Amino acid sequence: MNYTRGGLSLLTGWLPLTLEIVAAVVLLVVVLRSTRGWYLLWLPLAALVGAGVALAIRYEVSADGLTNDPAPVALWIWTGLTAAAVVVVVVGWRGSRWWRRALSVLAVPLALLCVASNLNQWVGYFPTVQEAWGAVTAGPLPDQVTDAQLAAMTTAPARPATGALVGVNIPSTASGFTHREEYVYLPPTWFTGTTKHPALPALMMIGGEFNTPADWIRTGDAMSVVHSWAAAHGGSAPIMVFVDAGGAFNNDTQCVDGPRGNSADHLTGDVRPYVISRFHASAAPANWGIVGWSMGGTCAADLVVMHPELFGTFEDIAGDLGPAVGGKAQTIAQLYGGNAAAWARFDPLTVLTGHARYTDTAGWFENSTTGPGQGRYGGHPGGPPGAYAHHRTAGTGFGGQADPGSQGSNQTQEAAQLCAAMTTDGITCTQHTTPGGHTWQVASTSFSDAFPWLVSRVEGAPAAQA
Numbered sequence: 001m002n003y004t005r006g007g008l009s010l011l012t013g014w015l016p017l018t019l020e021i022v023a024a025v026v027l028l029v030v031v032l033r034s035t036r037g038w039y040l041l042w043l044p045l046a047a048l049v050g051a052g053v054a055l056a057i058r059y060e061v062s063a064d065g066l067t068n069d070p071a072p073v074a075l076w077i078w079t080g081l082t083a084a085a086v087v088v089v090v091v092g093w094r095g096s097r098w099w100r101r102a103l104s105v106l107a108v109p110l111a112l113l114c115v116a117s118n119l120n121q122w123v124g125y126f127p128t129v130q131e132a133w134g135a136v137t138a139g140p141l142p143d144q145v146t147d148a149q150l151a152a153m154t155t156a157p158a159r160p161a162t163g164a165l166v167g168v169n170i171p172s173t174a175s176g177f178t179h180r181e182e183y184v185y186l187p188p189t190w191f192t193g194t195t196k197h198p199a200l201p202a203l204m205m206i207g208g209e210f211n212t213p214a215d216w217i218r219t220g221d222a223m224s225v226v227h228s229w230a231a232a233h234g235g236s237a238p239i240m241v242f243v244d245a246g247g248a249f250n251n252d253t254q255c256v257d258g259p260r261g262n263s264a265d266h267l268t269g270d271v272r273p274y275v276i277s278r279f280h281a282s283a284a285p286a287n288w289g290i291v292g293w294s295m296g297g298t299c300a301a302d303l304v305v306m307h308p309e310l311f312g313t314f315e316d317i318a319g320d321l322g323p324a325v326g327g328k329a330q331t332i333a334q335l336y337g338g339n340a341a342a343w344a345r346f347d348p349l350t351v352l353t354g355h356a357r358y359t360d361t362a363g364w365f366e367n368s369t370t371g372p373g374q375g376r377y378g379g380h381p382g383g384p385p386g387a388y389a390h391h392r393t394a395g396t397g398f399g400g401q402a403d404p405g406s407q408g409s410n411q412t413q414e415a416a417q418l419c420a421a422m423t424t425d426g427i428t429c430t431q432h433t434t435p436g437g438h439t440w441q442v443a444s445t446s447f448s449d450a451f452p453w454l455v456s457r458v459e460g461a462p463a464a465q466a
Helices: 014-031 036-063 073-092 098-123 129-136 147-154 222-232 263-279 295-306 328-335 340-346 348-354 410-424 440-458
Strands: 164-168 182-186 202-206 239-242 288-293 313-317 362-368 428-434
Touching (some): 014 098, 073 098, 147 164, 202 263, 202 440, 222 239, 263 295, 295 348, 295 362, 313 440, 328 340, 348 410, 362 440, 410 428
Parallel strands (some): 288 313, 313 362
Antiparallel strands (some): 164 182
16 A cells, blocks of 8 residues: 555655754754853753743643553654744844844744654654645545535436545534534445435444544545445445544544533434435444544444444454543543543443343454554654555454564553453454554554455345335
């Protein structure tokens, strides 16, 4: 799979490195002064403020449970340098020549760009400049059509070769959840030349903590996988539903109902019925699956365990043992507003202990070999995500045994624990690994790995005409 997809890479190569070199040179020129007082007072002050800001932000991220994965050291270094650059502008302005003032001002956005670059390299959010620009400018997504265009395509004699993607504004009648535009992909076989459509299976796609509904399309490259499959199978593929589990980019709901919004009710009570009603998707739970990465992986496993009457299949890519924003006490306080009963209602291990034996539910766990947050490019010691060979190590079968070769990832251990509990309760599950770290590129490969299995699962039950 080509992660950079022909664009100018933001994850490796000359651009990220050049940005850091330029920023470092500008900062060095700015701080080099000829006065003794500068080195004894103002430069130490800037360094102290920079270190303090970096440590404070690092603490706040940890305290708020914004991520369970350690950030790369370079991210905090450039965070501190950005704050220090601001101090340098203020304290060094008087008495400086015009060119030094200009460089001082320039140093701040350059350092801030380095923060953004390291953050992006940590999670692989924007693989290329072109994709970053498309997201920032809200450019059209691949195969996206308007409602009017979809209506015309529906009754056209020739079906679209790659299907169609349509933006949807799903009413939050059941949940009251405030959300952004979501997306539904309709494969070529959905288009019959009439308004009568086959009751196709569906896969619900959920992204990570900091997300938009389009992440699986833009960054996860999910449509390339689906298009390749459809081309090889006569246009047949599941309906793909790209949902908004957060409601905002930085709202980590963990797909539960609580003070951050009724995300679970939205996905189960708003999205699923809407797709069945408007696009005639099958209503059978065996024909519905959920795929998620990071927070979305936690959501996928949790929602299927909680609702086998709605979903029969899941892929959990680098998810946690259960919905969490830190430790248990912190999670109950922040995610559930102090309601311990709500925590138990959404905790998958607790749900499993009180649930009747599952009869036709299955899951696929996939984690990176290096564990989350390790390494500049997601834990790969020898190069960027785009250099990864396509590789998957199958688990040792059912029963939650960890993969050989897994390098101590907590998420791999948690997947093994969750899979073992599921197996005891009748859920079939396997574990798999992909080289790399906690990045969108690993998520993309993991989805590609599991897609044939996912299709075989959701297409396993007969789908009658709607």
